[in-house]
Amino acid sequence: MLPDVLREEEGRVVITVDENIPNDLIKTPGDFRESFFMLFRNPIIHEKMKEILATIGNTPLVALKRFSPRAGVRLWVKVEGLNPGGSVKDRTALAMVEAAEAKGRLHPGLTILEATSGNTGIGLAMVAAVKGYRCRLVMSEGVSVERRMMLEALGAEILLTPAAEGTDGAIAAVREMMQREPDKYYHPDQFNNPANWQAHYRTTAPEIWRDSGGAVTHVVAALGTGGTLTGLARYFRDHRLPVKSVAVEPLPGHKIQGLKNMQESLVPGIYDPSLADLHYYISDEEAYHTTRRLAREEGLVAGMSSGAALAGALRLAHSLTQGNIVVILPDRGERYLSTPLFRPTPVRNAENLPQPCGSGR
Numbered sequence: 001m002l003p004d005v006l007r008e009e010e011g012r013v014v015i016t017v018d019e020n021i022p023n024d025l026i027k028t029p030g031d032f033r034e035s036f037f038m039l040f041r042n043p044i045i046h047e048k049m050k051e052i053l054a055t056i057g058n059t060p061l062v063a064l065k066r067f068s069p070r071a072g073v074r075l076w077v078k079v080e081g082l083n084p085g086g087s088v089k090d091r092t093a094l095a096m097v098e099a100a101e102a103k104g105r106l107h108p109g110l111t112i113l114e115a116t117s118g119n120t121g122i123g124l125a126m127v128a129a130v131k132g133y134r135c136r137l138v139m140s141e142g143v144s145v146e147r148r149m150m151l152e153a154l155g156a157e158i159l160l161t162p163a164a165e166g167t168d169g170a171i172a173a174v175r176e177m178m179q180r181e182p183d184k185y186y187h188p189d190q191f192n193n194p195a196n197w198q199a200h201y202r203t204t205a206p207e208i209w210r211d212s213g214g215a216v217t218h219v220v221a222a223l224g225t226g227g228t229l230t231g232l233a234r235y236f237r238d239h240r241l242p243v244k245s246v247a248v249e250p251l252p253g254h255k256i257q258g259l260k261n262m263q264e265s266l267v268p269g270i271y272d273p274s275l276a277d278l279h280y281y282i283s284d285e286e287a288y289h290t291t292r293r294l295a296r297e298e299g300l301v302a303g304m305s306s307g308a309a310l311a312g313a314l315r316l317a318h319s320l321t322q323g324n325i326v327v328i329l330p331d332r333g334e335r336y337l338s339t340p341l342f343r344p345t346p347v348r349n350a351e352n353l354p355q356p357c358g359s360g361r
């Protein structure tokens with residue numbers, strides 16, 4: 001698959017160089033390969049960015065050096081925290097808003113209203129700021145203070161529901177508001193909106209296939225709405241690519257922001273459990289411990305759900321003799337600095353923990 005700047009002409013690949021690229025970038029034949037690589041990998045160089053939303057996606061796929069249990073098994077992470085709003089949910093927020101605009105369900109004057117544990121809210125608030133919509137977000141009091149402050153910075157209005165009710169309390173509050181004033185709001189409803197998983201089908205999955213050079217054998221995603229896993233699994237299945245989809249779920253009573261245990265939550269309408277080839281359950285301790293290892297051993301400060309996904313990937317890695325595992329890291333670690341996640345308390349080694357129920361369902 002050639003990127004937009006390249007086209008084939010009589011068996012040769014021709015590059016269209018944007019006039020914004022400084023001349024000294026493409027000088028000599030020796031520089032050509034480097035320039036080609038940069039044009040291919042980094043759309044910022046070949047596209048004139050019209051707005052911040054154009055920088056969503058095309059996140060880097062980074063090799064982990066210290067996590068692989070054996071030579072034949074490689075681990076790669078897709079660093080979604082490098083999206084402009086800091087998470088994977090920038091992709092879905094933009095996709096849901098643009099799908100609603102295209103269908104005529106969102107137009108100037110309406111307020112975007114969503115129940116969100118934070119990252120979708122940040123994505124929606126950013127998209128709303130750029131496109132000129134008002135944005136009202138309902139979330140649990142349990143959400144980290146950094147996320148709330150970020151939303152305020154983006155000009156969104158925030159309503160808090162009791163921490164004990166979790167995200168489901170916020171969902172119920174939004175339903176009530178929609179019933180009371182249906183004409184005032186556009187409610188994206190990320191839990192039931194196909195544009196959520198379609199964003200990953202259209203962007204995340206083909207990026208992984210492209211950037212791994214077709215070498216990926218497994219993709220691992222932790223479950224919140226299930227949108228990431230659903231989009232990835234459907235893409236690889238529909239295109240008959242030999243990639244297994246792996247779901248990671250937290251245990252009941254967990255504290256991992258952004259994730260859902262499906263037994264104790266409202267099951268999202270877009271989540272199809274039959275899509276996952278493998279399914280791992282991860283404890284909070286295992287997720288936190290792995291998040292800290294990722295920061296200290298690889299220099300990658302990601303959120304707690306990233307640690308959960310990577311912990312699932314490590315279980316998988318130990319069960320394989322060969323494979324290239326790609327793990328989705330949904331957001332940045334900075335978002336959790338006020339939580340106990342990175343506090344230097346002594347932690348038991350995850351390998352010595354009793355195995356949580358149902359690993360490898």
Ligand code: PMP
Pocket residue numbers: 087089117118119120222223224225226227228229257258259303305306330331
């Ligand atoms: N991790 C974090 C931090 C999230 O905010 C989310 C989204 N709720 C997820 C993981 C799960 O992603 P998805 O909704 O696509 O299942």
